[in-house]
Amino acid sequence: MTNARMELVCPAGTPATLRAAVQAGADAVYCGFRDETNARNFPGLNFSGEELAEGVRFAHDHGSKVLVAINTFARVNDVDLWKRAADTAAECGANAIIAADIAVLDHVAKNHKQIRLHLSVQAAAATPEAIGFYANSFGVRRVVLPRVLSIQEIAALNRAIDVETEAFVFGGLCVMIEGRCYLSSYATGKSPNLNGVCSPPEMVSYDDEATSTAARLSGFTIDRYEPGEPVGYPTLCKGKFKAGGKTSYLFEDPVSLNAGGMIAGLKAAGVTALKIEGRQRGKGYVTEVVRAFRKAVDAVEEGGDAIEIDRILAGQSEGARQTAGAYSKKWR
């Protein structure tokens, strides 16, 4: 085991959620601006510059850090929007910028040396060579690991690099190589990589039909639900489709990640920070999840056993079936 205490990094989609996460025990919160520069560009979500400055003050007053996600990929001839976002984050006193685009990383490295650079999961850097490139070129201090590595692979990776690693432990799960998913673009013309939004809500509809409710994205039926059956948000990778005469979740079952039982393993593998997904979720949800993971991380740090951790995290779910993803190496 490493000696340093692991950092709990929590989502904040709005100023109210930032305060809730900090008060629930987040060591750090991550958030983004109200535009295309971050990968959760949904209506009504995110921060203005003024709100970020207030959020940073609140977090710092309570001993927490603020990490600002500027992690979409800049458009040709329009890099200034991303550069301005980085400048604003630095002016607001954020502790780190989470970025994936080389232009953004370069801008921060050259102009804001006081601020830490974290490599976004959107960069999909999963080898010592790739991570070494970002560390040597831009001074990246931490890499958010793509959700395709087993714990053994993370341990091997950590032995080969000298930057911190951050691993997702809870929340929504993408099945594609992060930052390279074009499914949403095919259906809607917009993608998480460029526009910061997968399945943009203006193209989502729920249509009540004779015997079911159809969830559609840009007119494509993604799933159907019987009366009374819980519905889901229509994302292509978790849709139900007919292929070869059989209807099934063709790409991936609609499951979410819960690696709560693997916190000790991730610590032993040398992981510095644990990340909870969900900037689109409300403050009630964030409070509950952060509080549970705070207790679980503290218990691991104090040598608690697996049974105790399971008991603390019992009942934590996104309302969907759960998986330990690639950490348990049952797929890939």
Place this chain on the structure above:
Amino acid sequence: MVTGSTEPTLPAVVRHLFPTIAGLPLGPLLTLSLRSLAGRQPRLFERLGEHRSACYFIDPVDLAFAFTVIPDGERSLVRVVRKSETATSSVLIRGPLLTLLGLLDGTLDGDALFFSRVISISGRTEAVLALRNTIEDAELRPADLLGLHGHLARLVDRGILGALNVARQMTDRNPGCEAPEA
């Protein structure tokens, strides 16, 4: 997960305390309240962006009438309407009154209620999302809507939220209350 069939609705005796649609002063009062809130907290409405001009049809299924709300800051407009007057609305939100009030004061999770179908939503999803995120961030208390401050505000909040809690407990004990037809 909670399902729509077990979600408590207003007891019949409480429903009958509400007047019928004719002569209700609720629309002008709520309009005034919303405009006054916008004057005090303009930033709250900025979060809605372009969706502040959207018309939201709010249908408490256990009341005999519905509301339309255009949350356009100091030009906001709330009207009490018949349940059939949906034609001009961008978004329709339906659910038990106590649940809808729980969304407003932040005690209930809108995502969970929608995905478990306790509330139903149709129309422009992006406008719903903008409203949901705005309300989430607003952390509104009853006194905010009434424009009250200080000791009086705390007193009113305690009273109204306490009454809502009692109503929820009552309905929890009487889950079989039948909702009127929407």
